[in-house]
Amino acid sequence: MKPILQNLVEMTGHRDHLRLEVSVLSTLLKLGHIVQVRALEFFVQDQVTMLRPRSWSQDGQIVSSAHDACSDPQGVPLTQLPGLAQCIESRQASAQHSATGRHTLWLPVWLADRAHACLEITQSRALTRHQRDVVMGVFLVYQNYQSLLDYSERDALTGLFNRKTFEEQFARQAGARPDAAQGDDPPRQWLAVIDIDHFKAVNDRFGHLYGDEVLILVANRLRSLFRSQDRIFRFGGEEFVVLLRSVTLAQARQALERLRAAIQEHTFPQVGHITISIGFAATQAGSPVEILGRADQALYHAKENGRNRVCFYDDLLHSGALQAKVAHDEVELF
Structure with missing residues (x-):
C-alpha cells in the first residue's frame, strides 16, 4: 500500500x-x-x-x-x-x-x-x-x-478556457505544427480573435445582468459551431480567442463567417441583435506574441472599417491595408 x-x-x-x-x-x-x-x-x-x-x-x-x-x-x-x-x-x-x-x-x-x-x-x-x-x-x-x-482553467461566467491557459494550449499546438504541406491551400493552424461590437453600449443600456447573458450565449454559440479539437478561450470582457486546428484557409474563413452570421441572426433576450468583429492569422510562423498581435491587427482593422466583418491578416498585408510590425524579443504578452 x-x-x-x-x-x-x-x-x-x-x-x-x-x-x-x-x-x-x-x-x-x-x-x-x-x-x-x-x-x-x-x-x-x-x-x-x-x-x-x-x-x-x-x-x-x-x-x-x-x-x-x-x-x-x-x-x-x-x-x-x-x-x-x-x-x-x-x-x-x-x-x-x-x-x-x-x-x-x-x-x-x-x-x-x-x-x-x-x-x-x-x-x-x-x-x-x-x-x-x-x-x-x-x-x-x-x-x-x-x-x-x-x-x-475555466472562466467562471462562460465555462470556456480562461486567458491564463492560453499560453500553455498555444504552445502545445505550436509544438505539433505540421511540416510544410504541399498544395495551394494546405491544412494549417489558425488563431482568431473575436470581439463583440459596441458591447459597452449593451451594458450601459440594459445593465450588466443582460450583458453577462449575452456573453454566455455567445460562448454557447462558439461551442456549438466549432469542433471538439479546436480550443476556445474567453480573454476577458467581450473578447474571445479560438485556436482552429488542421483546416485549410478556405475552411477557416467559412467557419468564422458562419460564426459571424450566426451571431448577427440570433435574437438575444431584451438586447435584440448584436454583431461581432473577427481578425485571424496563421500560426505556423512567429512567437505567440507576434501571432496574437497579427490577429489583433486584423481585428482592429475590422472594427475600424464597419465592424461585423471577418479579416485575415495576410489579406490586409498584401493589399497594403496593414504593414508588418518589427518583432522584438523583449516584448512580453500580459
Missing part, C-alpha cells in the same frame, strides 16, 4: 492534465497482472464520435502521442467498442470486457457533464474485488483532481 500512496502523492503534485494522466497510468501499471494501460481521448470527426490512444504503456514506460486528435490515424469509431459505447450512453461509471487471457476495464473520465476521456486497463486475469477497489480508489482521486485542474 505504501508505494501506491507515494504514487498518489506524486500524481497530485502535477499542475498539468497530460502529466497527471501519465502519472495515474504509471500508478495503475504497478498494481500487478496488468498487461497494458491506456488513456483514450474522445473527439468528433464528421459527426462521428471517435477515440484514440493519447497515452499508453510500452515496455514498462508510459508514452504519449504527439499527434492532434483530428489527424491521428489511430482514431477509431466509438462503435467499435460496443461495451464502452453503451457505458457512455447510459452514463455508467465503468464497463468491462473479457476475452481469452485478456480482461479489460474501462473507466470514463467525466468533466463538465461530458465524457472527454477514458482510462483502459487490460489484465491477464480478471480483477478481484480487492483489486477493483484499489483501482477505483486511484481512479477517483485522479478524476477529482482532474476536475480541480479543469475548474482552475
Whole structure:
C-alpha cells in the first residue's frame, strides 16, 4: 500500500492534465497482472464520435502521442467498442470486457457533464474485488483532481478556457505544427480573435445582468459551431480567442463567417441583435506574441472599417491595408 500512496502523492503534485494522466497510468501499471494501460481521448470527426490512444504503456514506460486528435490515424469509431459505447450512453461509471487471457476495464473520465476521456486497463486475469477497489480508489482521486485542474482553467461566467491557459494550449499546438504541406491551400493552424461590437453600449443600456447573458450565449454559440479539437478561450470582457486546428484557409474563413452570421441572426433576450468583429492569422510562423498581435491587427482593422466583418491578416498585408510590425524579443504578452 505504501508505494501506491507515494504514487498518489506524486500524481497530485502535477499542475498539468497530460502529466497527471501519465502519472495515474504509471500508478495503475504497478498494481500487478496488468498487461497494458491506456488513456483514450474522445473527439468528433464528421459527426462521428471517435477515440484514440493519447497515452499508453510500452515496455514498462508510459508514452504519449504527439499527434492532434483530428489527424491521428489511430482514431477509431466509438462503435467499435460496443461495451464502452453503451457505458457512455447510459452514463455508467465503468464497463468491462473479457476475452481469452485478456480482461479489460474501462473507466470514463467525466468533466463538465461530458465524457472527454477514458482510462483502459487490460489484465491477464480478471480483477478481484480487492483489486477493483484499489483501482477505483486511484481512479477517483485522479478524476477529482482532474476536475480541480479543469475548474482552475475555466472562466467562471462562460465555462470556456480562461486567458491564463492560453499560453500553455498555444504552445502545445505550436509544438505539433505540421511540416510544410504541399498544395495551394494546405491544412494549417489558425488563431482568431473575436470581439463583440459596441458591447459597452449593451451594458450601459440594459445593465450588466443582460450583458453577462449575452456573453454566455455567445460562448454557447462558439461551442456549438466549432469542433471538439479546436480550443476556445474567453480573454476577458467581450473578447474571445479560438485556436482552429488542421483546416485549410478556405475552411477557416467559412467557419468564422458562419460564426459571424450566426451571431448577427440570433435574437438575444431584451438586447435584440448584436454583431461581432473577427481578425485571424496563421500560426505556423512567429512567437505567440507576434501571432496574437497579427490577429489583433486584423481585428482592429475590422472594427475600424464597419465592424461585423471577418479579416485575415495576410489579406490586409498584401493589399497594403496593414504593414508588418518589427518583432522584438523583449516584448512580453500580459
